[in-house]
Amino acid sequence: MRKSITGFLVTSLLVFVLCIPPAVIAAQKVRIGALFPFSGPLALLGQETFNGATIAADMVNDKGGVWGKQIEWVKGDGVDPKKAMTECERLISVQGLRLIFGTYSSSRSYAASEVAERNKVIYWEQGAIADPITERGLKYLFRTCPRASQFGIMAADFANEVIAPKLGIDPKQMKVAIMFEDSLYGTTVGGNAAKHALKLGMKVVATDSYSHKTVDLSPVAMRFKARKPDVIIATSYLEDGLLFWRQAKEADLNVKAFIGTGACHGMPDWAKTFGDEANYIFNIDPAIGINPNVLSPKTKAVLKEFQERFNKKFGHLPATHASLGFVGARVLFEEVLPRAASLDPEAVREAALKVDIPKGGTIFGFGVKFAPPVHPAAGQNLLAHPALMQWQEQRMWVAYPLDFGVRDPLLPLPTWEQRAKGVTRFVK
Amino acid sequence: MLATVIQLIINGLLLGGIYALISIGLTLIFGVLEIINFAHGEFLMLGMYASYWLFQLFGVDPYLSLLMVIPTFFLVGLAVQRIIIQPIINAPPLNQIFATVGLSLVLQNVALFFWKADYRTVRTAYSTLCLKTGGLMISLPRLVAFVLAIAMISALLMFLKRTYTGKAIRALAQEKRAAMLMGINVYRMYQIAFGIGIACVGAAGAILIPIYYAFPTVGALFVLIAFVVVILGGYNSLVGALIGGLIIGLVEAFSGFFLSPHLKEAVYFVIFILILLFRPTGLFGRG
Structure with missing residues (x-):
């Protein structure tokens, strides 16, 4: 009897505590x-x-x-x-x-x-x-x-503004191949890269999508090899991105620049898997290693x-x-x-x-201003943008937008034959 | 263009060799025990991890690790058969599916628990080595996988044709009751067949680790294709699995290049459905 009374008291105390409206706690915090x-x-x-x-x-x-x-x-x-x-x-x-x-x-x-x-x-x-x-x-x-679309757009902009002049190619003559995995992520980024490259007047020679669960990407490498693009823009998850680069080597597919757009090409696994063969690859992501002068x-x-x-x-x-x-x-x-x-x-x-934070006001370098409710992207920070980096010495260095850059981009991407001779090894 | 077509044939055959390699164990288990092993992909994953860890911890070359992986996986197969498969061998198909699917989930999560979701691969000197002849490229580790697939199938065929155990397993696959009446120890043979099947898929994992990556769900990427290959080959024919693998590999290489990489899976599934419609016993199957 005594036990059940204690039990009853404890239970009612518990119920009482649990019933305190959260707002009461909220008042202090x-x-x-x-x-x-x-x-x-x-x-x-x-x-x-x-x-x-x-x-x-x-x-x-x-x-x-x-x-x-x-x-x-x-x-x-x-x-x-x-x-x-x-x-x-x-x-x-x-x-x-x-x-x-x-x-x-x-x-x-x-x-x-x-x-x-x-x-x-x-x-x-x-x-x-x-x-x-x-x-x-x-x-x-x-x-x-x-937003994801900005990653694709930035890849095309970089090809137009930096790669073309550095290689001495007229942007209108530059051949771009775009590959992306076919989920929402890949189609958004890859689709926007293709649309923007066409808008800039570049020649889009291939837009190939694939399932990231595939165990063979040699068809993509073979198709690109047949169409001889100058630049590849790729949106991949990890396993498919690693598989493609391996099979690109097996197919001896050589291009002048390779731009990844987030996920695979910015992960530590990229350098861990390929070592020095990871170098020279570009990747787009929000970056904090930007030029401090921007901040x-x-x-x-x-x-x-x-x-x-x-x-x-x-x-x-x-x-x-x-x-x-x-x-x-x-x-x-x-x-x-x-x-x-x-x-x-x-x-x-x-x-x-x-809120109106100007450029340099966040650690990513971009500012903050939210789109008003009538805007097609209501609630989006319109000043946010990613940055483009390049792998050098198996580390990523920001190169674009130009004022964000800490290192000059190295171009062109060495061929596989040059790589075998150790061109991509950074000797100090 | 001719060079491209020849290169596509090479790529397709090499890929087909990999598909055949992963289908050998599945064919054997399906042909003899008549159990669909849904945990097949997970044993492939474990084979990859086994070879990976032998390389990482003791510096054992993946191909050399076969000497350890094959006997270990044979024993694992015996144990799994005894504990999980034997009790359900005469159960309705639905129960068998639940048991092997359950096993696959357990193995996946055990791998996730111990080794995390990281992608792991072995970087050897030959991992990305290519033989170049007249502008054609042949990836060395893929060629090795192709040759080993044919070697494994030949060895298994010899075993099944020449040895008593092999003959007993074949008898069992053909007519279980008659085999029993002839004094064949059915359960023993089931156990050995399952053990060999698991040893084969474990070996496949070790052979693939220089080319692919080990992660807990890697089996799922391969197992669907293995099922297509086994059904295309005729459920219980090892030669059928080889031919089936090569056909799927070639179809993928050509449809991926000429149609779209996006559609290559769709193309071989269409072929799969056609086979099921017009030749449900597969290319080399008995009726």
Whole structure:
């Protein structure tokens, strides 16, 4: 009997504690939802992106927080798009959150932001690059990072502005071959690269798509070899990108420049697999190793602090994903929330639309200005753009846009025969 | 143009050799035990990892690692047959599918747990070596895979034709009840056949590691093609698996070049459907 009374008391106490409305807790803290794939196949980079964001929160909290309150993250695990939706729903209805920060993965972002919009809750996206995310006219969605189409467009621009003059070819005579894996990512980037190259008057001699699950890309290498392009623009995931470069060597396919657009060609695996054969390849991604002259003095200090704090907390220097998380969070905590005075979504929206950070104001070098609701890309940071890098000495160096560059691009790409003789080995 | 066509034939045959290589074990297991091993791709993945780790930890060349991989995988095959396959050998097909699909999921996740989703490959001096003759390119590791596929099939055929165990396995594949009446230890033979099948796919993994990458789901990339090849070859014919592999390889090389790389999978699946419609026993199958 005694036992059951104690049990009853404990249970009722528990019920009582659980019934305290989340708003009561919220009064002391600024609670932000963090929706990322924290488990499953994308967990590694999802966690890394969130780690970057936590540094932005730490930096604000150490200075007294926002409105004198500390920022607190409430995590939601978006293992897959469906789970991202239910987790988003949970963060909003059970936890009572009014701002969701996420998501790194485009498919998860696309799904979860619908839930936020339905609940009139702000969805702050900082790492998912698929164009359609900001093409739905959502009112409460904001995205700080660049879009996939910009990667393809930048590849064509670089071929036109830099490669053609450096090689002494008239851009109108330059032959471009475009290859891309056939999911949404590849078709968006590759399609835009082809469209933009044609607009610039270049000769697009091949646009070949393929399934990234294929175990043989020799047909692509053979087709390109038959059409003799000067430049290849490629959008690949890791396994297919590595397979193609191997089979390009087997086919003795030689071109004057090879531009990758994110994913495969910017990963450490690229250099790990090919060693010196990775050198001379271009890749497009948001980059933090840009020319420091682009950054404002304040941003330079922020970058330094970010790198030091990140290294101290996680034991390595931040790369692209962590930096995307950091930039997204910093814009939110430093520029938007102080102007909004509360987490009321309408107030946050208005504050976000007033943000106007010039070039050099983020660690990526780009500024921030969100497209208004009437814009076809409503909520998109219109000033965001990636950068183009080249592998030299098995490391990536920014080369474009020109004022962002730290090293001159090396052209042309040596032939396989020259590579065998060690041309791509950088001897010091 | 002629050079291109000859090069395409070379590429197609070399690719077909790889397809035949991964189909040998599947054909044997399907032909004898009449079980569809959905975990086939995962054993290929384990073969790749085995060879990869032998190289990383002890510097064993992938081709040399075959000497260790083949006996180990034979024993693994015996154990898996005893524990998982034997109890379901007379079960309805649906139960058999559940058991092997379950095994494939377990193996994938075990690999993910121990080795993460990283892509791993072995960089040897010959990994990207090419033989050049008259403007034609022949990738050395692919040529080795092709030759070893033919060697493995020849050795298996000899084994099945010449030895008592081989003859018993063939008898079993032809007529189980009659084989039992002749005093053949059916379960023992099932176990050996399964062991050899797993040893073959383990060997295929080791042979492929200089060309491809090991990661937990790599099996899925190959297993679908292996099924197409086995059905095209006639379910239980090793020669059929070789010819079937070469046909698919050639179809892929030519359709990829002349049509579009995007459509090459579609083309061989169309062929697959046509075979099922007009010759459901496959090219070399018995009715």
